[in-house]
Amino acid sequence: MAFISAGYNPAKPMEGRITDIGPRKYDEFYPPVIAKNKGKWLYHEIIEPGMLMHKAESGDEVYTVRVGAARLCSVGYVREICDVAEKFCGGYVRWTTRNNVEFMVEDLETAKALKADLNSRKFPAGSHKFPVGGTGAGITNIVHTQGWVHCHTPATDASGTVKVVMDELFEEFGAHNMPAPLRIAMACCLNMCGAVHCSDIAILGYHRKPPIIDHEYLDNLCEIPLAVAACPMGAIRPSKTEINGKTVNSVAIKNERCMFCGNCYTMCPSLPLSDRDGDGLVIMAGGKISNRISNPKFSKVVVAFIPNEPPRWPTLAKVIRQIVEAYRTDARKYERLGVWAERIGWERFFEKCGLEFSEHLIDDFRDPAYYTWRQTTNFKW
Amino acid sequence: MAFISAGYNPAKPMEGRITDIGPRKYDEFYPPVIAKNKGKWLYHEIIEPGMLMHKAESGDEVYTVRVGAARLCSVGYVREICDVAEKFCGGYVRWTTRNNVEFMVEDLETAKALKADLNSRKFPAGSHKFPVGGTGAGITNIVHTQGWVHCHTPATDASGTVKVVMDELFEEFGAHNMPAPLRIAMACCLNMCGAVHCSDIAILGYHRKPPIIDHEYLDNLCEIPLAVAACPMGAIRPSKTEINGKTVNSVAIKNERCMFCGNCYTMCPSLPLSDRDGDGLVIMAGGKISNRISNPKFSKVVVAFIPNEPPRWPTLAKVIRQIVEAYRTDARKYERLGVWAERIGWERFFEKCGLEFSEHLIDDFRDPAYYTWRQTTNFKW
Amino acid sequence: MAKHATPLLDQLETGPWPSFVSDIKQEAERRKANPDNIEYQIPVDVCDDLLGILEMSYEDGETHWKHGGIVGVFGYGGGVIGRYADQPERFPGVAHFHTVRVNQPSGKYYKTDYLRKLMDLWDFRGSGLTNMHGSTGDLVWLGTTTPQLEEIFWTLTHELNTDLGGSGSNLRTPAACLGQSRCEFACYDTQDLSYHMTNEYQDELHRPAFPYKFKFKFDGCPNGCVASIARSDFSVIGTWKDDIKVDQEAVKAYVAGEFRPNAGAHSTRDWGKFDIQKEVVDLCPTGCMSWDGSKLTIDNKECYRCMHCINTMPRALHIGDERGASIFVGAKAPILDGAQMGSLLVPFVPVEEPYDEVKEVVENLWDWWMEEGKNRERIGETIKRQGFQKLLEVTGIKADPRHVQEPRSNPYIFWKEEDVEGGWDRDINEFRKRHQR
Amino acid sequence: MAKHATPLLDQLETGPWPSFVSDIKQEAERRKANPDNIEYQIPVDVCDDLLGILEMSYEDGETHWKHGGIVGVFGYGGGVIGRYADQPERFPGVAHFHTVRVNQPSGKYYKTDYLRKLMDLWDFRGSGLTNMHGSTGDLVWLGTTTPQLEEIFWTLTHELNTDLGGSGSNLRTPAACLGQSRCEFACYDTQDLSYHMTNEYQDELHRPAFPYKFKFKFDGCPNGCVASIARSDFSVIGTWKDDIKVDQEAVKAYVAGEFRPNAGAHSTRDWGKFDIQKEVVDLCPTGCMSWDGSKLTIDNKECYRCMHCINTMPRALHIGDERGASIFVGAKAPILDGAQMGSLLVPFVPVEEPYDEVKEVVENLWDWWMEEGKNRERIGETIKRQGFQKLLEVTGIKADPRHVQEPRSNPYIFWKEEDVEGGWDRDINEFRKRHQR
Ligand code: SRM
Ligand code: SRM
Ligand code: SRM
Ligand code: SRM
Ligand code: SF4
Ligand code: SF4
Numbered sequence A, B: 001m002a003f004i005s006a007g008y009n010p011a012k013p014m015e016g017r018i019t020d021i022g023p024r025k026y027d028e029f030y031p032p033v034i035a036k037n038k039g040k041w042l043y044h045e046i047i048e049p050g051m052l053m054h055k056a057e058s059g060d061e062v063y064t065v066r067v068g069a070a071r072l073c074s075v076g077y078v079r080e081i082c083d084v085a086e087k088f089c090g091g092y093v094r095w096t097t098r099n100n101v102e103f104m105v106e107d108l109e110t111a112k113a114l115k116a117d118l119n120s121r122k123f124p125a126g127s128h129k130f131p132v133g134g135t136g137a138g139i140t141n142i143v144h145t146q147g148w149v150h151c152h153t154p155a156t157d158a159s160g161t162v163k164v165v166m167d168e169l170f171e172e173f174g175a176h177n178m179p180a181p182l183r184i185a186m187a188c189c190l191n192m193c194g195a196v197h198c199s200d201i202a203i204l205g206y207h208r209k210p211p212i213i214d215h216e217y218l219d220n221l222c223e224i225p226l227a228v229a230a231c232p233m234g235a236i237r238p239s240k241t242e243i244n245g246k247t248v249n250s251v252a253i254k255n256e257r258c259m260f261c262g263n264c265y266t267m268c269p270s271l272p273l274s275d276r277d278g279d280g281l282v283i284m285a286g287g288k289i290s291n292r293i294s295n296p297k298f299s300k301v302v303v304a305f306i307p308n309e310p311p312r313w314p315t316l317a318k319v320i321r322q323i324v325e326a327y328r329t330d331a332r333k334y335e336r337l338g339v340w341a342e343r344i345g346w347e348r349f350f351e352k353c354g355l356e357f358s359e360h361l362i363d364d365f366r367d368p369a370y371y372t373w374r375q376t377t378n379f380k381w
Numbered sequence C, D: 001m002a003k004h005a006t007p008l009l010d011q012l013e014t015g016p017w018p019s020f021v022s023d024i025k026q027e028a029e030r031r032k033a034n035p036d037n038i039e040y041q042i043p044v045d046v047c048d049d050l051l052g053i054l055e056m057s058y059e060d061g062e063t064h065w066k067h068g069g070i071v072g073v074f075g076y077g078g079g080v081i082g083r084y085a086d087q088p089e090r091f092p093g094v095a096h097f098h099t100v101r102v103n104q105p106s107g108k109y110y111k112t113d114y115l116r117k118l119m120d121l122w123d124f125r126g127s128g129l130t131n132m133h134g135s136t137g138d139l140v141w142l143g144t145t146t147p148q149l150e151e152i153f154w155t156l157t158h159e160l161n162t163d164l165g166g167s168g169s170n171l172r173t174p175a176a177c178l179g180q181s182r183c184e185f186a187c188y189d190t191q192d193l194s195y196h197m198t199n200e201y202q203d204e205l206h207r208p209a210f211p212y213k214f215k216f217k218f219d220g221c222p223n224g225c226v227a228s229i230a231r232s233d234f235s236v237i238g239t240w241k242d243d244i245k246v247d248q249e250a251v252k253a254y255v256a257g258e259f260r261p262n263a264g265a266h267s268t269r270d271w272g273k274f275d276i277q278k279e280v281v282d283l284c285p286t287g288c289m290s291w292d293g294s295k296l297t298i299d300n301k302e303c304y305r306c307m308h309c310i311n312t313m314p315r316a317l318h319i320g321d322e323r324g325a326s327i328f329v330g331a332k333a334p335i336l337d338g339a340q341m342g343s344l345l346v347p348f349v350p351v352e353e354p355y356d357e358v359k360e361v362v363e364n365l366w367d368w369w370m371e372e373g374k375n376r377e378r379i380g381e382t383i384k385r386q387g388f389q390k391l392l393e394v395t396g397i398k399a400d401p402r403h404v405q406e407p408r409s410n411p412y413i414f415w416k417e418e419d420v421e422g423g424w425d426r427d428i429n430e431f432r433k434r435h436q437r
């Protein structure tokens, strides 16, 4: 493997350099029907799960077939998407904000053929490549993060947990069975790159052990004051330790103050938190983003801990199924999960979902915690 | 005026001493019909404003006539209450939790005579002594505090402000004109002895100037560390000052951090806050205590400042009238003021009440402030 | 003639609402005239001077009472609020003007013989001015001099069988709604519990041993007529566990317009014919009711016991029979960190003499708060500081979804070492075997 | 044959959902076979080794990526995330495994010629593994070595006319919902505003000058399909000021069952016949709609523009014509003090090229935050720390009840000296003339 230069000359980095050009302009990639009717759409219709039709003032129609995809994918996979797009869509394709792929055509017949083609493509081991679905009051793709595939702070894997949950809920991806859209998100640590904090159901990687201190190297690898300042709980202070008879500058941590947020580790590699037994998942529920009927809401912690059970996290899959089933059977049409939980009361939510309530679910973080406690006799037995 | 001893001997304080006997037992004072039917009441009926009838399982009835009273009252006034109670009620009488007086009789006729008698009693200058009312969906007596009559920290007077507001709303005291009960409370400083924080309308005395520091005497009259610790904003620190060429220990205050809570003054008499121009009233609205239909609610600040305008606080009376009228005409039956404000939206509340919104009404106190800001597109133009 | 001109206060004699100025003036005149030849133990012109000093406040917009003052009766750490005028020369009658807090009878029923004796005592040894009642619930006597305090206490205890109320870092005078004495909604005997707790905790009421004040209030039902959830560190609110009792015939009578809704509480205004669907069923916060035109059905399991339907049709609906109370902890005024309402600690407690279940909760709370509470820290603030979990721990109560309005939205769970497999002590060298630096 | 046995990962090949394991395995095989004779610039077994190191994580339940690593392209402070394996000897193919963030086209439309070129580049110079797309919106390329970074950047800019996205304390890659391109609800051109802002602020995107990261997201309407209110420091959400347009004939067609409610979004289940009263009118959060059996009336002044009725009857109801957007500021993930959603700062802003009104708000915010924000403090945290009032001050926006969900319940108003008559400086001796000690 010989190094092939594209043109860059390390000796003269500024030579021929192009910077600050931004992305390609979006309208280069509009399918003609989109370019023509932009801003002039009249209404839409979901023909069947995974298939949308938008009608323009001009009378034009665009049919969109949406497919689920593993967000972590190879160039080979993307090229196969290109193949399909070229076969049916004049080479146009788009991704949604939740990592689904959308193929657009101009008539229903082509859309149906496209759908059949997409549903037929499978990996050798049997999983779908491009399952059609993800629309309407169903369960769409899970927004997620890196996990053990690429990040340094995860408390779990992202792609794996998402795969098992989507396997569990697969039939709901291709259906409109829910009372309202149900959105699941996954983030592998508290940094919440998946921004799971406003999801109907959120899967969150969580540590439960305070950092191990790598005293011997800490002072070389970290700025001690930054590590100290990083801790929101004031649990870290500078200290000196004896290592192999040598006194080194390091830090000390008041473990009982630690809430395992990992912010210290973000600032200092000598404070790792990962641990097979300590790490696992928190399940949150009841968040939403849309303003439809009710305001956006934060997700609430409903399961304090599920251990990491790779490769198929059976407890996770079971818990999510329980929540989804309770919601599906009990909520009203148009009612998002969090709205349902508030209507029936969280005491009923736990009962109906078969989840245990524990003291861990009671907020004890800073002043706003108070406002989540119950200051009314209005509760159910 | 010669000192007359009741029996106490200062030289032997323990001699014949009786302590820890508690109050008189409540049931000594039950009117017979109450004693007989206690715990066996079937239902009640408000015959007309100010007159309740309770029906017991036994078939007995008790008619209660409720009258408004100035809570600050003389022994002469109480003796007149005794006169009435003896004339009509066998000498029994009670006070309500909102400082109204209740006279109980056993038949409607007596109740009507009683009512007529009560309504006829007036002070020489013309005000009622015992106006009948205060029931149902009307405006009952104002719960209040000491003000300039007895306390050291008030930012306004209590009895005076209450008098002018009740004068303004007098016809509502004797009527059932409101959509639901409307409860007004008054507290003359942030200590809120009137516990106004959950009232439909709250009148609150408020300072707006930081303490004056009486450097010369401070160290003699106060524990400096206690004064420093008292400040929730950390605005106070120990410091030394030059007074008449002598260096004295005192404190310094970062005025711009002060929120005028007066907690330092509670701990230290050398830090008075009172000031003619600084002091005045805050109006809060929308609180409630009952759990009926909706949870108890805190009152919200709706007018940041009304100056003290003794003796008749015309701006105060006007503002309260505006709120009451907007509520009366716009709210739905059974809808408490705060529930109405939330239903129409606070943006409409200000419009309908003719009140100006200002930046002072936006919460900026500690973390929970955030939760009162608007995190939704759901608002009205 | 009045001792001081009070042109400002005089303006408060007009208007229909009872004028405290007229009343005090009348009292001042009566004192001056002294028709009953009382040997007043404090200056006769106390009422005059109160009007005078108050007029001065009305002029300059500032209080004229000095800061605090430590006075009281021997062996008690509360019950009296010391007060001195800051213009004693101009107003000698109120130079000393201490308040005495007299413990009111639970539910505030009185017989006039007792009340007259109380008034006579206060006429004789005090200003003759009172508050009926103070915000906490006491009979508040405004204004006397230091030497009178022990005398008043002597007469109260020896002749009136009555004690002082609380002040300072004590248990404060408990208070109750009138409850079962005259209210069909009462789920327990509020007056009796209040009386019982007052007597049980006399020592705590009179001798400051707490970090700060502590208040008990007792509401018979969720209507909250003594405002306990807003005004007491320990709030007991009546409730029931079984079904609302429905008298279907009476329901029909409401629908037919025979009975006035809400017992006539809206009578001045014409709200139109009573509409059970709109006014009851649709307003039920849980949506657990239905009306089919002849029968009202309640899905009691889903009911919040909010009282709305019962309040609206008191002749048809009645509280259940399996009665008790819920306990809320921590209400307080805003200083320092903002007001709190009480937070639910015990969803259901039986409330029967000797009230051991209630007292156990109280005592567990106090043991903890007296140990952990900082000076001038209300229990609600201690709970906020140490967390609701701590409250459960010290009271031995199991976490329940009823404890929260909603579960936490931050996932910042403070796990304890014993909860986590393998403990927290780990060896960095073992870790580095798996993970190079 | 696979380089590493992956018995655990193999179990993720089963099940119907697309298996990333199958995909990576396939890619590993393709690389090994190299049918197109590519001169791979990074180790051919990168995919194999990724599976291997991931299997190791599946075994021991811990990540095997080292902490951070500062790499990038010359003159840029973002766009690349450095990453190194903590078991480089066992998995040399992923010893260096840096991520490249490629700025996606606004709205994520692609043409395959462009997409194929992107893939070819990444096949040639990287792992061949991507995220389509990252959570912020970038095209995320997972895994390359340091020497490749400049080469990739060169090709991207010279041949693909494409730039890197953001990372670090920069403006991050903006993102938009598809908006007017294919959605009848879009109140402004989200894609264009996103594109415009990306280009306008290239310097901020590439060169860290902020206290911490800053994200823009653009939603065309309150449905929030790009989740801007939860995921962006600066969230622009389309709205309108005039009336919802109602086609009464189409409403009737919905009622008659000719059109499916909510465009068929509930089609798998039988929810019964569409009931406009129950499903639309009664669910309207403001109660501003009514239906008399033939006409739908909207009291638009009371409408929240929540989209429910429009979503439910898209053929009958349409957004108004006086369009623009609301701006929300401060959304962020929970570290450190809890998550925030964006708080409303500008209720209505016109959104038209050259978007000066929007940019003015952005620049005022940045000026202030760059001055006052602490290191690693998101703007939402700065607002919390300095108060919403400060935000209004620095942006020159007048306080409006729309800024709050409810007014403050604590009365702790920080008055300024200039607001208070007579100022704050007072003479204690003057005071003591009125009030003796
Ligand atoms: C394609 C996409 C935008 C894009 O730029 O990529 C999109 C497209 C549409 N959304 Fe969306 N939404 C998309 C992400 C979202 C998100 C963001 C998210 O989930 O992260 C939300 C906020 C979710 C939340 O509240 O948590 C979102 C909340 C909505 C809603 C409100 C639903 C509700 O009941 O609260 C509507 C209205 C509706 O469904 O009737 C809506 C409506 C629509 C419509 C009907 C708009 C239109 O007229 O074309 C589109 C088809 C909906 C469908 O799939 O049933 N879209 N939509 C996104 C597809 C994601 C996917 O692949 O699954
Ligand atoms: C006498 C008193 C109790 C006492 O021990 O002294 C009392 C007595 C009754 N209350 Fe009350 N309430 C009394 C203070 C309160 C308070 C406390 C307060 O205002 O400080 C509240 C909480 C107010 C709040 O939520 O802010 C209170 C909230 C209620 C409610 C709930 C009203 C609502 O719509 O939210 C009811 C039910 C009703 O009115 O139908 C109620 C109902 C009743 C009933 C009907 C109970 C009964 O069956 O006898 C009594 C007559 C009501 C009336 O006057 O219309 N009572 N009631 C208090 C009279 C105060 C006064 O003089 O005006
Ligand atoms: C007399 C009374 C007001 C009244 O006019 O009714 C009163 C008067 C005073 N209260 Fe109070 N409080 C009175 C009921 C309350 C209540 C209401 C209640 O108990 O339901 C509250 C709010 C509820 C609560 O407890 O939080 C209340 C909250 C305060 C506070 C703030 C406490 C806090 O934790 O925030 C203070 C400040 C302090 O303790 O230093 C306070 C302090 C005071 C002091 C002692 C002034 C001081 O700073 O030392 C006042 C003496 C006034 C005087 O000279 O007469 N008073 N105080 C009430 C007692 C009468 C009685 O015994 O019946
Ligand atoms: C790649 C990506 C996750 C993904 O799989 O999609 C990602 C990955 C990382 N994020 Fe993130 N964040 C990514 C979107 C987000 C989002 C979502 C969003 O932008 O909509 C959030 C939540 C929203 C927000 O900004 O608050 C997010 C909140 C964080 C935080 C917490 C920031 C905070 O203020 O609380 C950190 C911690 C930090 O900055 O040190 C973080 C830090 C990181 C780092 C750089 C790890 C670190 O501590 O240095 C991760 C690198 C992983 C790796 O090795 O590849 N990432 N990060 C996303 C960027 C892809 C892209 O450019 O499209
Ligand atoms: S959520 Fe945490 S572990 Fe996951 S990618 Fe983001 S920073 Fe890394
Ligand atoms: S993990 Fe978080 S709470 Fe724990 S020590 Fe590190 S920074 Fe502090």
Ligand code: SF4
Residues within 6 Å of the ligand: B145, B146, B147, B151, B152, B153, B154, B155, B187, B188, B189, B190, B191, B192, B193, B194
């Ligand atoms: S509210 Fe303040 S000023 Fe009024 S009585 Fe209570 S402590 Fe005194």
Ligand code: SF4
Residues within 6 Å of the ligand: B210, B211, B230, B231, B232, B233, B234, B235, B236, B253, B257, B258, B259, B260, B261, B262, B263, B264, B265
């Ligand atoms: S009034 Fe309150 S905020 Fe101001 S200095 Fe005194 S204690 Fe501090």
Ligand code: SF4
Residues within 6 Å of the ligand: C177, C178, C179, C180, C183, C184, C185, C186, C187, C219, C220, C221, C222, C223, C224, C225, C226
């Ligand atoms: S709180 Fe309930 S029980 Fe007590 S008086 Fe009020 S309505 Fe009756």
Ligand code: SF4
Residues within 6 Å of the ligand: B293, C283, C284, C285, C286, C287, C288, C289, C298, C302, C303, C304, C305, C306, C307, C308, C309, C310
């Ligand atoms: S008490 Fe309240 S919740 Fe229960 S049925 Fe009646 S109205 Fe509904």
Ligand code: SF4
Residues within 6 Å of the ligand: D177, D178, D179, D180, D183, D184, D185, D186, D187, D219, D220, D221, D222, D223, D224, D225, D226
């Ligand atoms: S946010 Fe609104 S405009 Fe944008 S795609 Fe979603 S529904 Fe359409």
Ligand code: SF4
Residues within 6 Å of the ligand: A293, D283, D284, D285, D286, D287, D288, D289, D298, D302, D303, D304, D305, D306, D307, D308, D309, D310
């Ligand atoms: S947009 Fe929402 S608030 Fe407005 S009329 Fe429709 S449902 Fe009602």
